[in-house]
Amino acid sequence: MPAFPALTHVAITVSDLAASTAWYEKLFDAEPVLDEDEESGAFHHTVFALGGGTLFGLHTHTSSGPDTAGFDERNVGLDHIAFACTQSELEEWVSRLDKAGIAHSDIKHAHYGSGISFRDPDNIALEFFAPPAG
Incomplete structure (x- = not known):
């Protein structure tokens, strides 16, 4: 297989x-x-x-669908989309999002990795995510 x-x-x-x-x-x-x-x-x-x-x-x-209220990750379906990066690239992504005028979270760190969260015009949750260093 x-x-x-x-x-x-x-x-x-x-x-x-x-x-x-x-x-x-x-x-x-x-x-x-x-x-x-x-x-x-x-x-x-x-x-x-x-x-x-x-x-x-x-x-x-x-044809229009039943839901026009916009995205909400608490509904069944998509939660978020994460784009891969490295720990060292996270600060660069913060700068790039700032330059583009895209609101975002601070870099959040967890034992499984670090990420920056942001949303598109339809409120779809997006993230830059880096696995832990080392």
Whole structure:
């Protein structure tokens, strides 16, 4: 049996594709590699290429769903998305978030690693996470 595979992509549904695309362009310091209607016409996706070959997609759907109240990690489903970094890179990410005008937490340290939490325009919880040094 092969080892369990790595994640290839993450896709999130957003309420305002243009606003979210601009916000994520600032966060990633990159433009999308794909911006198109899906063949079935059920959704539009804008996709960014991240390090390690992972894709990060923003989706809008042609039919509205039942929940328009916005993201809440206490609901069943996604809790948060964490981007990998090293302990030494955390301060650099604080500076980059500050420069982009993105509100964030202080660096939080725990026995299992350290992280910086922040949220996108739809309140989706995001994090830069570093495993413990050593």
